[in-house]
Amino acid sequence: MSCWTLLGLPPTVDTRTIKRHYARLLKQTRPDEDPQGFQQLREAYEQALDQAHWLSSEDDLETPPQTTAADDWPALQQQPQQSPAQRVAPLLEGIRIDQLDQRHQQAIDTDCLLEFELGLLRHCVERPKQSVQLLAWAFATFHWLSAWQRLELPDYLLEALLQGCRQALEQPLFEALQQQDGAAFVQHYAQRSQHVWLNSLDQRQWFNQRLVVLLLDSPYWLTEVFEAVCACQGWQAGDDNACPALEWERLLARHEAPQFIARQQALAAEPLATAEQRAAYLLLAPISFSRRRAFARRLRSDDWASCRQLSSRLHANHPEVSAGMPGGTAFFWRDWEFAFDAWPMYLGIIIASLVGAFARYAPQASSLEEIIGVALFWSACFAAFAALLWWLWQPLAHRLWARDQQLSSRLPHWLDRQCDVLILQDLLPAVLLGAVLGYFCGAVSGATYLLVLLGISIGRRRELKVRAPWEQADPWQRRLLIGLGCMVLVAALSAIKLASNYGTVTANQGLQQWSERLCARMPIDASECAVPATVEQWYGKEDGR
Template sequence: MSCWTILGLPADADTRSIKRQYAILLKQTRPDEDPEGFQRLREAYEHALSIKEWEQLREDDAGDDAPWDLSGLSVVEVDTLQRVTRSLDGVSRVELEQRYAAALEHGAADVMEDAVLRHCVDHFETSETLLEWAMQTFHWFGLWQRLELDEELIVELAQQRKRLAERREAPIFLAGQRRLAAEPAATPEHRAAHLLLAPGPFSQRRALARRLREDDWVHCRKLSSALYANHPDICADLPGGTPFFWRDWEHAYDSWPMYLGIVLACLVGTFVQYAPDGARLGALISVAVFWSVIYAVGGWVLNWLMHQLAHRFWLLDDRISARLLPGFNPPPLGILRDLMPCAAMAAGLGYVYGPLASAVYVSTLLGVGLIRRRKVKPHVSWQHASPLLKRSLMGAGILVLVLVLGVFKVISSQSTVNRNQGLQQWTERLCSRMPATASECNVPATVEQWYGQEKQP
């Protein structure tokens, strides 16, 4: 069934006839009474309008800016068109009702609605009364909104209304966020407010950012966008003069101090424990790399588990840390997120390498932590950060480490063989299965001992 059959119109009907017929049939087919019939009617209406729009585009002389063809209209209809499209600046509600009544009487309601929509978009700040009347009269932003309204204009008007509502609610919104910033960081909303609005040094914001997770960063983005749009004075006082100063912290790789401490502890422990026994440099490096990989994997698992636990029990971790470190507010270390993983890793390193390795690991973490707490150019710290530069430096560091290990390996391979490598004298081969007091095993080795032969049967 074609759209023309459903509408009851010939195929050469114009757009005005289609709209009038749709309005008549719409009164007979209500969406709450006959939803399927209403859907068929609406689809037929939209299809018919799209056909007419396509036909109009094909006409060479049909431009968007062409003047209205008033030749077929009466004097009353022309006067009505001029009246409903007259300037809407400062028009009263009574005058609007009179114009709309005349437009309905002469079939020019759509023309008036389009003129009102254009005026509200172009003069939004002074069209509050007009917009309120139009929303009630034309059902804008509702189910009965006219389908052929300019989509771009109606979307722009909706965005302007949203921005106006945000500006009106901005003081209340800001007061609520400041209240969240003064409360304990129990939820992602609280933590976002703490990061952006809580008073404190730059290092405190940076320390908080290292504890945030994806849901926290989502609320940080929302709050930063609201501050940027409605509170430029607040933004000017934030680091870098922008509420997005934290953008490089969101994807920061923050576990490198742990891995640095593991590598240093394993290197120091290996050299101290095995170098006095005469082990070669290549063997020492191999042992250190082996245990570094083992502890790095275990440290990653332990660090992930403890951070998840600390994030879930955030307030409990803060309360315990504040009691153990009463002189700091907020405490620089967390029991669950920092001290327990550090103690576990130090104990593991000490089990293999002794107390010296544990001390090296703990000293490395403390040194990095103290350096991080320094306030170094907080207002420009985020501006010069480049993810490409960070990844390049990380790759260069890994390459340098590989080259250094390779150099150590080459140097160690150039050393002379020791007494347990290469060709061994007869006495060492023979005495490996004889008592140390045997006369054949006396030193220094004689020619017979060096070139001795096993007895023939």
């Protein structure tokens, strides 16, 4: 079947007739209803245009030039030919909505319809606020942004028009969500039928996706907005859901946010027997930032996994709750997961061992090096014992957290307020290790260990500075502390060296003994060493001297 048969036109028609007839056929063959027929019609249209252009060029070559009589030349000079752009300029000047039909017909009569449409398109793109009514008329007349629009229109102007139309549709919806005005959103959403360019399948899909993004990115959730959009967009549970699956789950999670937050707050108020309850307590319990940090020191790997899961859900689906957390983020605890929280135990062991060594060996006139050596040896032994105790006891105490809370509630109120201790996790291991230190190193050593832990616990109760975990602290503070620590260490080593040099000399220290002589090893009543003994007898001459 030839292109002319498919179009229903004779092969002798011009390009203008082909385009008009093609526009009428497009109204009968829509691409969304009959895509195969539309494709055949499109191919026939392009072939007919090519043949018409080819026949037109041949006619121009075969037609002999016509001569003009000399008498007619002045008349031709008086009637100069105008280009289509020149003919359409008066039609576009000061154009109004009530003049569009008349000027449109004038453009058709003067054979400058393409230039008229192009000028009107450029006017609407450059002056969008003054062209609302003109644009509505042009959409109905020229079918812009549809499958029936003119092919000769520049792509950059059509793209600019599409972006402007999308922004005009989306901006009121975005502002209504920012102002938490659900009624305004529903009102603007109901006016979407006035945007005839949305009749295209591609544009409807774009609008559906933009609605999903607007609702998910909004910090405020409006139930009436979600229900209205679901009813009109076909968002529903099931296989025929028009909303993408992943986005639909997130939308449902935000829709059920009040119930979810209420459940998590209820978990935070219950005894902390499970990892989910401990994660809810760390993130949602109404406690201070310092108390959160103290609580986080007791968490283990399963607790941190629950914290990551809960924080991710709060960050994605409940931005208003995350904004009210420390640092304005649900991941304020991120640096705490890998922090070394057992250092007070090892610091207390070192100080207690040093105090115990001084208390035991200083009265015996032992040197400073000996006392420090003993303290280091004790510290290594007790640190190994403490690490083993921590590795064996903490998992058991962690599983008994709920029981531990019940027992710890009987402690004096001032102790819980100042130190925030639990009997099984904190108090019992500390007392056991202090008793071991007191048994082997003396009572003063055990008491020192407990006092160090008590002082660190009280010091930790100070209010910490709230900041996001990814904010960098001032580097000069850390460098200053490192420098001071190095200076203190150098000063301490120098003091130990000086003290050892000027210490009391014991019986086995000092100068070496004199060489043993003959009479020094003989009995006092030996005849050869009787008084007066000669010098040679006591101090014989050295060999070779």
